[in-house]
Amino acid sequence: MTARLADIAAQAGVSEATVSRVLNGKPGVAATTRESVLAALDVLGYERPVRLRRRSAGLVGLITPELENPIFPALAQVIGQALTRQGYTPVLATQTPGGSTEDELTEMLVERDVSGIIFVSGLHADTSADMRRYEKLGAQGVPFVLVDGFSPKVRAPFISPDDRAAVRLAVTHLVSLGHQRIGLAVGPRRFVPVLRKIEGFRTVVPELLGLSAEETEELIQQSLFTLEGGQAAASALIERGCTAVVCASDMMALGAIRAARRLGLEVPRDLSVVGFDDSPLIAFTDPPLTTVRKPVPAMGQAAVRTLLEEIGGTPAPHSEFVFMPELVVRGSTASGPVPGIPGTAGGTRT
Numbered sequence: 206m207t208a209r210l211a212d213i214a215a216q217a218g219v220s221e222a223t224v225s226r227v228l229n230g231k232p233g234v235a236a237t238t239r240e241s242v243l244a245a246l247d248v249l250g251y252e253r254p255v256r257l258r259r260r261s262a263g264l265v266g267l268i269t270p271e272l273e274n275p276i277f278p279a280l281a282q283v284i285g286q287a288l289t290r291q292g293y294t295p296v297l298a299t300q301t302p303g304g305s306t307e308d309e310l311t312e313m314l315v316e317r318d319v320s321g322i323i324f325v326s327g328l329h330a331d332t333s334a335d336m337r338r339y340e341k342l343g344a345q346g347v348p349f350v351l352v353d354g355f356s357p358k359v360r361a362p363f364i365s366p367d368d369r370a371a372v373r374l375a376v377t378h379l380v381s382l383g384h385q386r387i388g389l390a391v392g393p394r395r396f397v398p399v400l401r402k403i404e405g406f407r408t409v410v411p412e413l414l415g416l417s418a419e420e421t422e423e424l425i426q427q428s429l430f431t432l433e434g435g436q437a438a439a440s441a442l443i444e445r446g447c448t449a450v451v452c453a454s455d456m457m458a459l460g461a462i463r464a465a466r467r468l469g470l471e472v473p474r475d476l477s478v479v480g481f482d483d484s485p486l487i488a489f490t491d492p493p494l495t496t497v498r499k500p501v502p503a504m505g506q507a508a509v510r511t512l513l514e515e516i517g518g519t520p521a522p523h524s525e526f527v528f529m530p531e532l533v534v535r536g537s538t539a540s541g542p543v544p545g546i547p548g549t550a551g552g553t554r555t
Contacts (some may be wrong), residue, residue, distance in 0.1 A: 216245035247290050265293045266314035266322040275484040283505030321348040321512045330354020333395045348515035350508050354397040355525045362511045362521040368398050369405030371497040374532040375451040375479040376409045384449040384541035388442030391453040392430040435460025455480035455487045473539035492536035500528040
C-alpha cells in the first residue's frame with residue numbers, strides 16, 4: 206500500500222498524505238488536486254475505489270486489426286486510457302483471420318449503442334474497399350474517427366503519421382552512412398500508408414542518390430506486413446545488390462534480419478535494416494532495431510479528443526491530422542561499403 210501511495214503521489218505531484226485523503230474521501234483537498242490524483246490512478250492502472258468511480262459516460266468502440274503486431278496493442282492502450290480518463294468505457298473489437306469482419310464488428314458495436322467508434326488501420330486504408338460503409342455509419346448518427354489511412358471519399362476526421370516523411374528520415378540516415386543501394390520493403394500497394402511510403406521513396410532516392418525513376422522502382426519490393434513477408438522482400442532486395450533495407454513495419458524488419466542471417470550475412474556489418482513503428486520491446490532485439498518511431502501517444506490522444514468533440518456536437522472538419530515520426534538510431538544500421546574497397550560495410554571507412 207505504501208509503495209502504491211508513493212507511485213500515485215509521484216505521478217500526481219502531491220504528497221502521500223494528500224493521496225490518502227483523496228482515496229479515503231476526506232475533505233480539505235482542492236478539486237484540481239483531487240482530479241490530479243484520480244488521473245494518476247488511471248494512468249498507473251490502479252482501480253479507483255468504488256465511491257470515487259465515475260458513472261460511465263458511455264461506451265466507445267475501438268476496432269483494430271489482429272494484435273500480433275505489437276503496435277496495435279500499444280495504440281489500443283493509449284486510446285483506452287484516454288477514454289477512461291474522460292469517463293468513457295472502451296470496448297475493444299479485434300479482427301482475426303477467419304473471425305468477425307470489420308462490418309460485423311461495427312454492427313455489433315452499434316447494436317450495443319456505443320457513443321462512437323475509432324477505427325485503426327481498417328478498410329478505410331484499403332483503396333480497393335467500398336467506402337459507402339462509412340457513409341451508412343454516419344447516416345445512423347454514430348460519430349467515428351479513422352486512424353492510419355486517408356480516403357477523400359469519407360467525410361470524417363483522419364489521424365495519420367507522415368509516411369512520406371518516415372521514409373525520407375530512414376533513407377537520409379542510410380545515405381549519410383554511405384549506402385548507395387537502398388531497398389524499400391512494403392506491404393500490398395492497395396493500402397494508403399504503403400502508397401505514401403512508396404511516394405516518399407520515389408522522391409527521396411532520386412534526389413539523394415541521383416537514380417532514375419526506373420532504377421528507383423527496382424529497389425521497391427512488395428510483400429506482406431508480416432515477419433515472413435519482410436524476409437521474402439529483403440531476400441529479393443539483397444539479390445538486387447541492396448546493402449540497406451527500409452521496412453514498412455518493425456515486424457517486416459525482423460524478417461529482413463532473418464533473411465540476412467539465412468544468407469550468411471550479418472546485420473549491420475553486411476546489411477543495414479530500418480523498421481517503422483518502434484513497437485514495444487523492439488529496442489531489445491538482436492541487434493537493437495533502428496526504426497522510425499510512430500507517434501502513438503500523440504495519435505491516440507488526438508483520436509480520442511477528436512471523437513469526443515464529435516460526440517459533443519462540435520465535429521471536426523473532414524480533414525487529416527498528420528503527425529511527424531521520429532528516427533530512432535540503434536544497432537541495426539552502420540556504414541555502407543566504400544565503392545572499390547571490399548569489406549568496408551559496417552566498419553570504419555578510411
